[in-house]
Amino acid sequence: MSRTVLILGGGIAGLTAALDLAANGHSVTVIEQADHVGGRLSQAPPPLLLEAHYATWALLKTLGKDLHTRRLRHTPLEFLQTTGARIQFLHLPLPSPLNTLLGTTLFQGLSMRDRWHLLSFLERTWEQDPPLPNDLDARVADEWLASIGQSEQARHGVWNSLARLLLGAALPQVSAGLFMRTLRRCFLTGARATKLLIPPHGLGAFLITPLRTQLDRLGVRVHLNTTATQLQFVQDRVAHVELADRTRLTADWYISALPHHRLTPLLPERVVTHYAYFQQLSRLSESSLVIVRLHLAQPIEQTQLVLLERNRFHWMIRHPDEERHEQATVLWAVAVDEPDLLPQSKNDLVQLTLSDMAHAFPGGSLPRLIEADIVRLPSAILATKPSTQQCRPLSNSPFTNFLVAGAWTDTGWPANLESAILSGQRCAALVPPGAP
Numbered sequence: 001m002s003r004t005v006l007i008l009g010g011g012i013a014g015l016t017a018a019l020d021l022a023a024n025g026h027s028v029t030v031i032e033q034a035d036h037v038g039g040r041l042s043q044a045p046p047p048l049l050l051e052a053h054y055a056t057w058a059l060l061k062t063l064g065k066d067l068h069t070r071r072l073r074h075t076p077l078e079f080l081q082t083t084g085a086r087i088q089f090l091h092l093p094l095p096s097p098l099n100t101l102l103g104t105t106l107f108q109g110l111s112m113r114d115r116w117h118l119l120s121f122l123e124r125t126w127e128q129d130p131p132l133p134n135d136l137d138a139r140v141a142d143e144w145l146a147s148i149g150q151s152e153q154a155r156h157g158v159w160n161s162l163a164r165l166l167l168g169a170a171l172p173q174v175s176a177g178l179f180m181r182t183l184r185r186c187f188l189t190g191a192r193a194t195k196l197l198i199p200p201h202g203l204g205a206f207l208i209t210p211l212r213t214q215l216d217r218l219g220v221r222v223h224l225n226t227t228a229t230q231l232q233f234v235q236d237r238v239a240h241v242e243l244a245d246r247t248r249l250t251a252d253w254y255i256s257a258l259p260h261h262r263l264t265p266l267l268p269e270r271v272v273t274h275y276a277y278f279q280q281l282s283r284l285s286e287s288s289l290v291i292v293r294l295h296l297a298q299p300i301e302q303t304q305l306v307l308l309e310r311n312r313f314h315w316m317i318r319h320p321d322e323e324r325h326e327q328a329t330v331l332w333a334v335a336v337d338e339p340d341l342l343p344q345s346k347n348d349l350v351q352l353t354l355s356d357m358a359h360a361f362p363g364g365s366l367p368r369l370i371e372a373d374i375v376r377l378p379s380a381i382l383a384t385k386p387s388t389q390q391c392r393p394l395s396n397s398p399f400t401n402f403l404v405a406g407a408w409t410d411t412g413w414p415a416n417l418e419s420a421i422l423s424g425q426r427c428a429a430l431v432p433p434g435a436p
């Protein structure tokens, strides 16, 4: 017998849970406060897809959007160092760990001394002698890298840029455990894992729209412009969800796929104070994002990604503007955790972007600006500090019919697309088949 499942939030986590549940024959309803699904990703630049994001690739394949078949070129990871040197991390088509060992050995972004320290650490890690320290989750990545012999130049010339790109915050703000696990998955698990693909269009066309189409096919009801305002609990279960118009919705199972700061206000105070599971959510915080998108009258041939260390923006992606015409380029400039950029005017942000762009992509005259858009998100990505890492909840809440999904929950990944997808799939797997 199928269950009725009510999912709060139509971001990627909620939609992925809905897909798996409906495919398993459950009767699923999604409520979403915005007038569209997709959540935060609707405002995102083209996503950075690492081959190590296995759940993302599997979902794309299920939706008939296997990007592997499209012969898109892999994008090299390029660092612009403080000295002005431009260094590429070489992807070597060798089995692991040879690809990483040789890639590290040849990586000019680190000094010989830093490479030697890193290689000896990697060698010991593979041999598990000594095992990784138990307190890694409680330590700061910057301090831990220093303890394994990484110089200040390496930490601030390479590792900091990677921390911002992969974890959404600078090295002194991220957990050493999560940083190490993310690096290991992305760079140490096989020759393919290191490869980075940036599909030229946003996620709308190849993930959100096909997901929505598939949900419609499976009979999932999606209510847009519908805001949940309260969760009502009776004993150890959720009894109903109240909406802004006072309607009450009931189901056998409830899944919250909301950001953590949107879930807490829906809970009765006694629930928040009584259960550590919910209490600890108040210790989670988020980093800001400022994204500038420029359309430029300048042709380029292939997508490029440059990580910037000493500029106002932390990475830039530029790709041919296929939607408009071949002679144009779209440039995305992203700054993470730089709250002082949030109040700056559009004109100032565009000027800063053009100035950083001249460093990231030197040569030639400044192209004509066709159009510019700015996205300012004060709360964009879960901050992955050591203290917050242990507060990320697992899917099972203390209430028997209530599960929690979202990129910010504890999936083993930073709060990224892969994490959102995994969290939705895990919640769906916890709803049992059979009678409630």
Ligand SMILES: Cc1cc2nc3c(=O)[nH]c(=O)nc-3n(C[C@H](O)[C@H](O)[C@H](O)COP(=O)(O)OP(=O)(O)OC[C@H]3O[C@@H](n4cnc5c(N)ncnc54)[C@H](O)[C@@H]3O)c2cc1C
Pocket (backbone or CB within 6 Å): 008, 009, 010, 011, 012, 013, 014, 031, 032, 033, 034, 037, 038, 039, 040, 041, 043, 044, 045, 046, 047, 048, 049, 226, 227, 228, 229, 257, 258, 259, 262, 289, 291, 377, 380, 381, 405, 406, 407, 408, 415, 416, 417, 418, 420
């Ligand atoms: C700008 C940006 C760019 C990113 N780029 C990348 C990238 O390139 N690669 C990558 O891996 N990750 C990226 N991420 C991170 C990752 O994509 C997001 O963290 C992930 O999409 C979050 O999905 P989610 O479903 O957990 O949450 P959300 O997308 O936040 O979805 C939650 C949904 O709940 C809805 N909601 C909120 N309150 C209520 C309520 N009371 N009632 C009903 N609905 C409600 C919201 O409207 C929203 O649609 C990016 C994030 C941002 C913000």
